[in-house]
């Protein structure tokens with residue numbers, strides 16, 4: 001008879017094994033994606049899209065041969081100066097929304113970090129739109145354009161060359177972007193965002209009244225390009241209105 005004490009056996013859940021496997025596969029591109037999130041955040045801060053800690057950028061880790069459902073998502077922390085954020089301050093989430101890694105607490109000695117409040121909205125966009133990147137902008141024009149007509153749930157513009165920069169649109173197309181009402185917290189916007197995405201399948205943006213805009217694309221390049229075009233068109237609409245010209 002064997003009298004030696006039995007070794008304790010810990011069961012590691014299958015999804016932990018799987019996440020660890022994909023983390024290894026994607027580690028190089030994960031590093032690059034974290035760096036890109038902080039680089040783009042600084043760039044967008046300079047454009048006025050991420051000021052006063054508002055706004056946020058999220059990217060999916062792009063790695064060939066990794067199935068979409070195993071691609072990791074990088075998000076920024078909540079309530080921080082987005083222009084001063086370093087790659088190591090970012091969060092890594094599974095495509096299902098579980099947090100896989102968080103910033104070291106030494107970066108936040110007085111205040112434990114928290115993932116962006118926009119996380120449920122970003123996850124909804126990833127899920128419904130097959131996006132590779134989402135930008136939440138607090139650009140002033142994105143906010144003001146929702147206030148031109150407070151009873152309208154749409155922003156419409158036509159006859160502008162920059163409309164061609166929006167996915168699925170040509171010069172002769174009218175651009176229509178849904179507007180949802182703001183709420184005291186981001187989580188309360190999930191339902192109306194979902195409805196707007198469903199109701200406007202051609203749109204790659206949703207405006208939030210008196211707040212800003214969510215813009216997405218298949219890749220970070222597409223999201224950035226479109227975000228530049230959307231902001232141009234919002235600014236143009238405001239200016240045209242001031243000049244008394246139709247848009």
Ligand SMILES: CSC[C@@H](O)[C@@H](O)C(=O)COP(=O)(O)O
Nearest residue numbers: 052054055056078079116117118
């Ligand atoms: C200026 S506060 C803005 C926030 O409430 C929110 O709307 C936002 O855009 C950023 O949230 P955050 O949690 O800091 O990523």
Ligand SMILES: [Zn+2]
Nearest residue numbers: 054055138212
């Ligand atoms: Zn916001």
